[in-house]
Amino acid sequence: MDPEANDIRNKVRRFEFIVYFFIMLVVFILGSTLDAKGQTLKKTFKYATFYTAFSGGNSVADDNIYSVTNGLQTDVLETPFDYSITAGVRKIARFGYENRANVFYDGTEKSYSDAANIGKVKGFEFLFEADWRRQQGRNFLDQDYFLRYVAKNWIAKAEYLQDGFADVEYFEGSQRLRLHANDRLSFNIGVAQRISEPYGYDALEEWVLSNNNIHYTSLALQEGYTVDVQGGEYFAPDGTLVANSVDVWEQVIIPQVIDDYVARKRSELPNVWNYSLVVGYDYYKYSKDFWVHSWASVMPYHLKTDDEFSYFETTEGGQWIDYGAGLIFGWRLNKSLGVFLEGKYNKYWNREWHDFSVGLNYVIL
Numbered sequence: 617m618d619p620e621a622n623d624i625r626n627k628v629r630r631f632e633f634i635v636y637f638f639i640m641l642v643v644f645i646l647g648s649t650l651d652a653k654g655q656t657l658k659k660t661f662k663y664a665t666f667y668t669a670f671s672g673g674n675s676v677a678d679d680n681i682y683s684v685t686n687g688l689q690t691d692v693l694e695t696p697f698d699y700s701i702t703a704g705v706r707k708i709a710r711f712g713y714e715n716r717a718n719v720f721y722d723g724t725e726k727s728y729s730d731a732a733n734i735g736k737v738k739g740f741e742f743l744f745e746a747d748w749r750r751q752q753g754r755n756f757l758d759q760d761y762f763l764r765y766v767a768k769n770w771i772a773k774a775e776y777l778q779d780g781f782a783d784v785e786y787f788e789g790s791q792r793l794r795l796h797a798n799d800r801l802s803f804n805i806g807v808a809q810r811i812s813e814p815y816g817y818d819a820l821e822e823w824v825l826s827n828n829n830i831h832y833t834s835l836a837l838q839e840g841y842t843v844d845v846q847g848g849e850y851f852a853p854d855g856t857l858v859a860n861s862v863d864v865w866e867q868v869i870i871p872q873v874i875d876d877y878v879a880r881k882r883s884e885l886p887n888v889w890n891y892s893l894v895v896g897y898d899y900y901k902y903s904k905d906f907w908v909h910s911w912a913s914v915m916p917y918h919l920k921t922d923d924e925f926s927y928f929e930t931t932e933g934g935q936w937i938d939y940g941a942g943l944i945f946g947w948r949l950n951k952s953l954g955v956f957l958e959g960k961y962n963k964y965w966n967r968e969w970h971d972f973s974v975g976l977n978y979v980i981l
Contacts, residue, residue, distance in 0.1 A: 640899035672699035704745030756780030782969035816930030819881035
């Protein structure tokens with residue numbers, strides 16, 4: 617498939633995500649309006665904050681590269697400066713342990729509680745945030761858009777997530793019944809629908825030999841590379857000489873060939889749906905000197921679909937476990953000493969992304 621066709625398919629894939637998300641947006645707005653017995657759209661978005669920000673800084677220091685092929689030569693490897701451009705809008709009530717440290721939202725805030733199943737208040741909450749960034753010369757796009765409606769006995773949520781660092785992108789909707797154990801602990805159970813690229817697909821499967829090695833030369837020839845066996849030279853599809861030794865060919869060129877091939881094959885496939893059972897819990901206890909906020913969602917069972925590239929087809933027994941969890945803990949032991957732990961962890965389709973912070977504060981009085 618040519619690059620133009622790949623680009624069109626990727627645009628169609630993104631368009632699917634956007635369409636499903638905005639369908640859910642309309643449903644959430646109508647639902648919240650009806651639930652509030654006629655409240656206006658303006659009231660639904662009351663107290664929402666729009667923000668945009670640009671930040672930057674130097675990246676890793678320049679590095680001198682030396683060569684002795686034609687006498688001593690020195691080149692400088694420069695890495696462009698790091699930057700981040702953030703734009704978003706949010707309406708999420710803060711929990712008791714969350715402080716608004718800055719006067720303005722600048723996009724650098726990190727709120728682990730955004731990933732929880734329920735919010736601080738009942739009703740409609742949302743987050744739309746996109747972050748374009750360059751880090752150590754590499755460009756990333758992170759996006760997180762979610763809608764959440766929490767009622768006394770049910771929860772509905774829709775989210776579109778793209779994490780450039782973790783290389784994961786999906787749309788997820790879930791509808792759950794909420795069961796109260798007490799005023800701190802609640803359990804939930806329901807169904808979840810996800811649409812994503814076929815993460816279980818192994819583009820290299822057909823190139824694996826019986827000894828578990830990759831038949832990389834045949835793969836490279838298929839991709840348009842040519843090999844002059846007698847001269848020991850290797851050429852790119854456009855005829856450019858890319859290697860004049862086996863070591864360079866195997867250690868530099870072949871890894872790039874495989875990477876390009878896998879990326880192209882992944883982009884050629886359509887999105888796939890996952891339909892799953894989801895169960896979870898939320899626990900929240902807060903006082904001035906001690907607080908715990910914990911939540912988790914587990915998808916232990918998935919419906920079989922007819923899609924040949926479904927993750928269902930790539931797992932032994934056809935089932936797997938996806939989950940996400942978070943914990944926020946803080947304890948002021950006395951007026952001087954306090955400890956904290958905050959973090960979240962996700963594992964979908966055997967892909968992991970997580971972040972955390974832990975530490976202590978000591979104030980000399």
